[in-house]
Amino acid sequence: MAALQATTKSYSVPTADVPDVGKLKGRKIFYIPIVQQTPAFVATAQATKDALSKAGLSQQVCDGRAQPTAIASCVQQAIAANAGGIIMDAVPYGMAQNALDAAKAKGIPIVIADQNPPPGVKNSNQVSYVPGSGGQPSAIAWWVIAASKGKADLIIAQNADSPTAKKMVTDSLPIYEKYCPDCKVTLKEITSSTPALLASKTSSNVLSHPTANYYYTEFEDSLQPTIQGIQQSGRSSGISVSTAAGTVNGLGLLKSDSAVKAVVAVDLPYMGYGLTDELLRMMTKSGPVDVVQPMRLFTKENVGSIEVTTAAQASGEWFGDGSFKEEFAKLWGIK
Secondary structure, three states: OHHOOOOOOOOOOOOOOOOHHHHHHOEEEEEEEEEOHHHHHHHHHHHHHHHHHHOOOOEEEOOOOOOOOHHHHHHHHHOOOOOEEEEEOOOOOOHHHHOOOOOHHHOOOOOOOOOOOOOOOOOOEEEEEOOOEEEEEEEHHHHHHHHHOOOEEEEEEEOOOOOOHHHHHHHHHHHHHHHHHOOOOEEEEEEOHHHHHHHHHHHHHHHHHOOOEEEEEEHHHHHHHHHHHHHHOHHHHHEEEEEEEEHHHHHHHHHHHOOEEOOOOEHHHHHHHHHHHHHHHHOOOOOOOOOOOOOOOOOOOHHHOOOOHHHHHHHHOOOOOOHHHHHHHHHHHOO
8 A cells, every 4th residue: 555655766768769750740640539538538638749749749639439430530530631640548459440450551650558459469660559557446456455444345337448447457356355355346337438327327336235335436537427326326425436547536536525535546647758759669660668657546645745736737746756758858859
């Protein structure tokens, strides 16, 4: 718990320079999140835009709307615009395979963020996977065990929109099994493609498990309807809520003494620079590298140590000193 709540001591920044970045000035990069209005993707889009601008590139955001047809349309727009590259965020390749294959055929490099590569697939200058912080549900697992003193009756609302989201939760389950034999864990599936149904789904989940006292909704985009659904169930005072991929929204609720008791946040400014670095390496044929995204668990014990503002979020100060920005810029030949 102490390690999960601590700030980042050192950033994972590549050591090899990216050659000839100056030749890429003026190129446009398409950023395609699975759902544009999700707060984490809004923040990542801004961080990526800032990083790209340092290298002289611009960004176009296109909303995937959690729909294969919309995602394919975004990719087709990138092809038509002769984009320098495409960043897909939380979008499985298979949701728009034909369109992405067409982009590859045009020589447009593609970064797939927040997704694990399929078995046997290796990163290349054509397609590179940047999984992000897959350990977020595991961080919540440790918090649930500690907060409940090993007696939690937990509902996990697992996001069903991608295999990676499912695997993140699956990977956390052995923690409960090994370290909390008296915990009861119930899995329920939700999806971002039907946001209007999330509140009623949450209420149904709670009413069908009247002894539940912890509720983990996997990502912050489902947090508000989750709270609404718990209120509809009449169990507002008896359930501790947690979430991941947190931003100022979730951390604000945590700080305001609401039902939200734990939030895992990932370093979105770092991710914006890491994704940009990955794409620049692919565009210059210098090879992708591994990108390790920092994360931090926030609870009542440490949320008071940060400023819960969009400016603080954008600076990266929730996690450390933000020195990665200058380190990445040096790799790109920017003083």
